Amino acid sequence: MTWKTWLAVGGALLTGLGVALLLALRTPTPPAQQLFINGRVLTMDADNRVVEALATRGALIDAVGSTRDIMALAEDDSVVVDLQGRTLMPGFIDAHGHFPGSGLAVVAADLNSPPIGDKQTMADVLGALREQAGRVAAGEWVVGFGYDDTLLSEGRHPTRAELDAVSTDHPVVAMHISGHMVVVNSAGLARAGIDAATPDPEGGSIGRQPGSREPDGLLAETARLAVMGEALDVGVVDAYRMIEAAAREYAAAGVTTAQSGGAASQMARGLALFSKLGVIPQRLVVFPAQQEFGAALLDGSYDPRDYNTERLQMGAVKIVADGSIQGYTGYLSQPYHTPYRGEASYRGYPSVTRQALFEQIGALHRAGYQIAVHGNGDASIEDILDAFEAAQRSHPVADPRMILIHAQMAREDQVARMAELGVTPSFFAAHTWYWGDRHRDIFMGPQRAAVMSPAKWALQRGVRFSSHMDTPVTPMLPLQAAWSMVHRRTAGGDVLGPQQRISAMQALRAVTIDAAWQVFQDDNRGSLEPGKFADLVVLSGDPLRDPEGMRELQVERTVIGGVTVYRRQ
Numbered sequence: 001m002t003w004k005t006w007l008a009v010g011g012a013l014l015t016g017l018g019v020a021l022l023l024a025l026r027t028p029t030p031p032a033q034q035l036f037i038n039g040r041v042l043t044m045d046a047d048n049r050v051v052e053a054l055a056t057r058g059a060l061i062d063a064v065g066s067t068r069d070i071m072a073l074a075e076d077d078s079v080v081v082d083l084q085g086r087t088l089m090p091g092f093i094d095a096h097g098h099f100p101g102s103g104l105a106v107v108a109a110d111l112n113s114p115p116i117g118d119k120q121t122m123a124d125v126l127g128a129l130r131e132q133a134g135r136v137a138a139g140e141w142v143v144g145f146g147y148d149d150t151l152l153s154e155g156r157h158p159t160r161a162e163l164d165a166v167s168t169d170h171p172v173v174a175m176h177i178s179g180h181m182v183v184v185n186s187a188g189l190a191r192a193g194i195d196a197a198t199p200d201p202e203g204g205s206i207g208r209q210p211g212s213r214e215p216d217g218l219l220a221e222t223a224r225l226a227v228m229g230e231a232l233d234v235g236v237v238d239a240y241r242m243i244e245a246a247a248r249e250y251a252a253a254g255v256t257t258a259q260s261g262g263a264a265s266q267m268a269r270g271l272a273l274f275s276k277l278g279v280i281p282q283r284l285v286v287f288p289a290q291q292e293f294g295a296a297l298l299d300g301s302y303d304p305r306d307y308n309t310e311r312l313q314m315g316a317v318k319i320v321a322d323g324s325i326q327g328y329t330g331y332l333s334q335p336y337h338t339p340y341r342g343e344a345s346y347r348g349y350p351s352v353t354r355q356a357l358f359e360q361i362g363a364l365h366r367a368g369y370q371i372a373v374h375g376n377g378d379a380s381i382e383d384i385l386d387a388f389e390a391a392q393r394s395h396p397v398a399d400p401r402m403i404l405i406h407a408q409m410a411r412e413d414q415v416a417r418m419a420e421l422g423v424t425p426s427f428f429a430a431h432t433w434y435w436g437d438r439h440r441d442i443f444m445g446p447q448r449a450a451v452m453s454p455a456k457w458a459l460q461r462g463v464r465f466s467s468h469m470d471t472p473v474t475p476m477l478p479l480q481a482a483w484s485m486v487h488r489r490t491a492g493g494d495v496l497g498p499q500q501r502i503s504a505m506q507a508l509r510a511v512t513i514d515a516a517w518q519v520f521q522d523d524n525r526g527s528l529e530p531g532k533f534a535d536l537v538v539l540s541g542d543p544l545r546d547p548e549g550m551r552e553l554q555v556e557r558t559v560i561g562g563v564t565v566y567r568r569q
Contacts, residue, residue, distance in 0.1 A: 030562025037067040039083025044527040056534040059561035091256025091535035092478035093515035095466035099258040102472040103242030109144035113151035141231040145175040160217030178324035181220040192226040203351040251566035254537035254555040258282040264292035281565040287318040316372035322380035330377035337445035365391035372403035419461040427453040436490035450497035466515035482507035483551040504547040534562040
């Protein structure tokens with residue numbers, strides 16, 4: 001996602017609103033001492049201790065233990081929070097997402113189908129886009145996000161002609177739920193310079209009308225990038241509204257560390273600025289995108305310290321190796337269960353060639369960067385592991401923690417290789433809920449779908465992992481991420497691969513301490529231990545005692561650095 005000159009946004013805020021804005025948005029000061037007592041405190045430490053109480057001093061955790069021990073530390077000005085039996089645990093860590101992408105809902109049409117949204121027919125989707133067209137200025141992009149062709153009653157994508165009927169005055173784009181493809185109207189194609197003479201880019205495809213090279217509006221993977229760059233290049237006010245909305249959503253979900261995975265340099269600088277201004281209360285981990293930062297990653301002109309602040313860290317460099325299973329662009333070793341457009345041998349395709357992947361991973365590894373690679377299909381995962389193994393062979397690193405983002409269709413032999421190579425997967429485990437029925441019936445078939453997001457194999461091999469929601473692909477619901485690993489239940493009510501279920505404690509670690517460890521931040525967050533950040537969440541009940549009801553628990557309070565940033569009314 002890009003914005004209209006992030007630095008100009010910050011300059012406008014600083015110059016236009018001046019001191020008043022800074023005073024209004026300054027980071028609040030935490031109480032000198034807070035005592036949380038009479039609760040179930042899930043520490044997530046190495047022993048998974050459960051205690052009764054916790055003390056903070058300023059922005060840090062001071063002590064954990066019994067209510068009697070913690071109350072013995074009380075001072076005259078201590079703030080005492082009686083948990084009344086509720087659960088206190090580390091704030092949730094977004095292991096992989098695209099902050100502030102969920103804020104897109106304030107500037108674009110929501111096209112999601114149940115269980116996320118309410119669009120069930122093509123008429124619903126087109127109607128929402130028409131309404132959005134009435135809200136934007138002449139000639140501006142009309143943007144909709146989240147449509148799912150497999151959930152619409154027609155079972156297909158919108159067409160170029162249907163989007164032309166929405167508007168001929170505006171460029172119109174409907175973004176697929178996967179984030180890996182879009183459909184564009186004629187005005188949008190013209191704006192992006194895509195026509196019958198435009199070849200398919202490497203790692204992408206342009207849909208064509210039958211018997212012709214004329215684009216039908218469907219752009220997949222790298223072919224969509226030009227459109228996405230224009231359509232999401234929002235202005236100053238909209239950028240601020242998006243960030244503010246996303247920050248509120250994350251706080252209400254108990255998220256204390258958010259991630260912006262695959263960011264360009266302007267976004268990284270903008271996030272650092274808005275973080276300093278206090279607009280974003282969460283801590284941020286930003287994954288710079290390899291294709292966006294380009295040569296700067298290798299020629300010495302990129303320095304993470306240029307972006308890092310007290311609350312923002314530049315993390316692993318992100319590479320996208322393939323696409324999405326539900327978009328038929330994930331790269332598989334065997335064909336899709338239901339042939340794509342009648343092509344029985346179709347297996348998807350890589351976003352970068354195998355040779356280029358070897359070169360990119362090798363160069364970044366030699367330069368000393370942690371690497372995160374998006375890989376969904378098992379053929380893509382094989383290429384990623386081969387490339388990383390070659391990089392490690394030529395330049396060994398004792399603890400590389402290369403992150404394999406999604407690792408959705410990883411095979412058991414590939415999980416074993418992850419253990420050998422020091423690779424850590426971040427599973428999009430909630431796929432079992434949102435797409436599990438369709439993975440079984442449409443995309444993967446029963447056998448392969450049963451082992452998607454194979455967390456149990458990872459545990460058996462001693463591979464540490466995290467779990468994420470890939471927000472805005474799905475809503476920011478960390479307890480859903482954990483619940484899906486425990487139950488592996490689909491929206492249709494079936495259990496998909498019970499042999500890959502894990503315990504509630506293991507699943508909660510995947511959204512707290514193990515997610516922190518994955519990005520080398522486990523020394524300061526992810527568990528409730530003295531000296532770590534006072535990043536906490538209070539839940540209405542105990543997810544360990546009621547794993548079935550885990551995702552129904554309410555976030556009662558979210559605390560970041562000792563400051564309460566959300567409290568349920």
